[in-house]
Amino acid sequence: xxxxxxxxxAFAGRDKRAALMPYLMGGFPDxxxxxxxxxxxxxxxxxxxxxxxxxSDPLADGPVIQAAGTAALRAGAxxxxxxxxxxxLAARAPVVLMTYVNIVLARGIERFAGQAAAVxxxxxxxxxxxxxxSAELRAACDAAGLALVPLVAPTTPDERxxxxxxxxRGFVYTVSVTGTTGERRALDPGPLLQRVKxxxxxxxxxxxxxxxxxxxxxxxxxxxxxxxVGSRLxxxxxxxxxxxxxxxxxVGELAAGLA
Amino acid sequence: MSVExxxxxxxxxxxxxxxxxxxxxxxxxWVATSADPAYHEELDRLLRDYCGxxxxxxHAERLSEHVGRTVLLKREDxxxxxxxxxxxxxGQALLARRMGxxxxxxxxxxxxxxxxxxxACALLGLExxxxxxxxxxxxxRPNVLRMELxxxxxxxxxxxxxxxxxxxxxxxxxxxxxxxxxxYVIGSVVGPAPYPSMVRDLQRRIGDEARAxxxxxxxxxxxxVVACVGGGSNAMGAFAAFLDxxxxxxxxxxxxxxxxxxxxxxxxxxxxxxxxxxxxxxxxIMQSEDGQILEAHSISAGLDYPGTGPQHAHLRDTGRARYxxxxxxxxxxxFRTLARLEGIIPALxxxxxxxxxxxxxxxxxxxxxxxxxxxxxxxxxEALERLGIA
Numbered sequence: 001x002x003x004x005x006x007x008x009x010a011f012a013g014r015d016k017r018a019a020l021m022p023y024l025m026g027g028f029p030d031x032x033x034x035x036x037x038x039x040x041x042x043x044x045x046x047x048x049x050x051x052x053x054x055x056s057d058p059l060a061d062g063p064v065i066q067a068a069g070t071a072a073l074r075a076g077a078x079x080x081x082x083x084x085x086x087x088x089l090a091a092r093a094p095v096v097l098m099t100y101v102n103i104v105l106a107r108g109i110e111r112f113a114g115q116a117a118a119v120x121x122x123x124x125x126x127x128x129x130x131x132x133x134s135a136e137l138r139a140a141c142d143a144a145g146l147a148l149v150p151l152v153a154p155t156t157p158d159e160r161x162x163x164x165x166x167x168x169r170g171f172v173y174t175v176s177v178t179g180t181t182g183e184r185r186a187l188d189p190g191p192l193l194q195r196v197k198x199x200x201x202x203x204x205x206x207x208x209x210x211x212x213x214x215x216x217x218x219x220x221x222x223x224x225x226x227x228x229v230g231s232r233l234x235x236x237x238x239x240x241x242x243x244x245x246x247x248x249x250x251v252g253e254l255a256a257g258l259a
Numbered sequence: 260m261s262v263e264x265x266x267x268x269x270x271x272x273x274x275x276x277x278x279x280x281x282x283x284x285x286x287x288x289w290v291a292t293s294a295d296p297a298y299h300e301e302l303d304r305l306l307r308d309y310c311g312x313x314x315x316x317x318h319a320e321r322l323s324e325h326v327g328r329t330v331l332l333k334r335e336d337x338x339x340x341x342x343x344x345x346x347x348x349x350g351q352a353l354l355a356r357r358m359g360x361x362x363x364x365x366x367x368x369x370x371x372x373x374x375x376x377x378x379a380c381a382l383l384g385l386e387x388x389x390x391x392x393x394x395x396x397x398x399x400r401p402n403v404l405r406m407e408l409x410x411x412x413x414x415x416x417x418x419x420x421x422x423x424x425x426x427x428x429x430x431x432x433x434x435x436x437x438x439x440x441x442x443y444v445i446g447s448v449v450g451p452a453p454y455p456s457m458v459r460d461l462q463r464r465i466g467d468e469a470r471a472x473x474x475x476x477x478x479x480x481x482x483x484v485v486a487c488v489g490g491g492s493n494a495m496g497a498f499a500a501f502l503d504x505x506x507x508x509x510x511x512x513x514x515x516x517x518x519x520x521x522x523x524x525x526x527x528x529x530x531x532x533x534x535x536x537x538x539x540x541x542x543x544i545m546q547s548e549d550g551q552i553l554e555a556h557s558i559s560a561g562l563d564y565p566g567t568g569p570q571h572a573h574l575r576d577t578g579r580a581r582y583x584x585x586x587x588x589x590x591x592x593x594f595r596t597l598a599r600l601e602g603i604i605p606a607l608x609x610x611x612x613x614x615x616x617x618x619x620x621x622x623x624x625x626x627x628x629x630x631x632x633x634x635x636x637x638x639x640x641e642a643l644e645r646l647g648i649a
Binding site for chain 2: 055056057059060062066070073078079100101102103104105106107127128129130131132133150151152153154155156157160164175178179180
């Protein structure tokens with residue numbers, strides 16, 4: 001199965017109103033624990049995983065994920081180590097890697113895509129590669145069977161949504177808020193989700209700002225095919241004495257909210 | 260008129276999707292505005308009456324005697340607020356006002372761009388927030404106080420090395436969050452398109468003024484144009500006027516810090532290595548094998564940056580400009596030398612360009628043009644301590 005097929009199967013075969021995709025930072029708080037957190041997410045009902053490869057200057061991330069990336073790098077996380085975590089988790093659920101373009105470029109676009117596919121990654125999210133810069137990366141991902149998942153934002157106009165939606169692989173990552181990653185109190189994703197769903201044939205997942213089971217349920221009710229929860233879980237990994245158990249507990253609550 | 264997105268393979272727009280419509284709006288506004296004579300009339304009038312342009316072209320006779328050839332200083336230190344940064348800040352603030360943006364953000368390292376932006380915002384009645392690393396706030400205390408006096412809010416950035424790189428990242432995050440009301444005044448020829456070409460166009464009057472005046476007074480072009488390069492806006496502004504004069508050598512002087520071998524420097528162009536993406540553009544950057552951005556080091560906060568403008572990387576690759584590095588110690592020595600020989604206290608950034616000229620062999624009829632990008636008042640505490648005078 002290619003990455004695209006893995007992702008499609010996860011969305012189609014979900015037992016919830018929306019597929020649940022927890023985000024975890026690879027190598028945070030350390031490599032071994034991050035793999036355990038991934039396992040706990042899958043045990044608790046995650047349908048897919050988004051696995052971050054830390055980058056020193058993550059422009060799309062708010063303070064929680066920034067701090068986790070910095071801590072992961074300080075603890076010695078490398079691209080190879082996180083690809084190792086991916087390999088361990090990918091046997092159990094589709095893993096979508098998330099990192100910034102310089103991490104990909106440093107290895108070489110084709111080599112990175114090939115190695116990601118070789119460790120079983122199903123897709124790749126690169127938030128600082130917008131449509132205009134995406135051709136070479138998408139070609140390399142297509143060749144490797146890796147889904148290059150594009151992001152759209154509330155500021156994206158309809159005509160542009162259609163162009164992004166047409167080139168999307170796997171799913172469209174819809175950024176729920178104008179801003180960086182991080183927990184938000186109130187979200188109103190309905191109008192945006194309708195615009196995005198009208199612009200693409202692939203599933204539409206909502207991320208940025210979602211932290212509670214109630215918000216996840218609201219996103220599903222508003223039409224999201226998938227829900228991505230990041231900062232809330234990364235914060236738990238940072239604060240809890242037993243990070244994997246605590247993240248697993250929260251993912252269980254989110255899964256129940258989507259039942 | 261079109262705006263370059265790429266300089267050879269460098270440049271581009273590597274930013275989150277949230278910002279792409281804003282960059283397109285900015286580019287359209289810049290294309291329209293820079294074709295509007297009324298904009299240039301207003302900018303030219305302010306730069307003349309408010310900033311004191313054109314800045315003098317000064318024949319530094321004692322320095323010339325010291326190095327055995329003619330040295331001219333383009334006195335950007337005499338521009339209002341004490342550096343070339345005002346040319347760009349005022350140009351962009353006027354553009355922001357035309358676009359109907361009411362809130363201005365900026366990043367700053369040494370504080371010169373922050374002060375220039377705060378000044379332009381005071382003049383035009385715009386809200387201003389300046390992001391600044393806490394290490395730079397310590398090194399450049401007078402500029403922090405200046406910005407606050409001008410009515411700007413200085414937002415401390417406490418991540419990483421607490422210098423210009425982190426301040427720029429935080430400014431971009433603020434822009435991602437407040438993009439609908441906010442205009443981001445980038446201070447150098449860095450960032451996603453259209454910034455590198457827009458900032459160059461706003462700074463090129465440095466080179467245009469100098470070129471015209473040198474021809475008029477000396478009847479010839481300079482042999483070399485020498486300017487310091489962090490992000491590289493004063494250098495790009497000086498170089499732009501001479502790009503089509505192949506007989507004029509263009510020398511960009513980067514921060515050698517504690518020496519290139521020490522790895523504690525800010526000289527990505529000089530050192531070479533694979534290109535990478537930092538702050539929205541592909542260019543020469545300092546990075547690890549995995550692609551993590553490395554921390555730069557320089558005694559001068561304005562050159563303490565692991566990236567550089569994409570057009571500089573292209574000029575290096577094509578051989579049109581040459582980039583070399585000068586260490587902290589050499590820059591400090593030049594800082595003192597210019598003060599004693601000419602009664603001019605240069606910014607530590609500009610001291611790098613002066614140091615390069617001081618290091619060259621005594622020559623004959625060469626004519627060196629140094630872009631003296633700013634004055635050194637802001638650096639007194641740091642420099643005097645390092646020189647063992649304080």
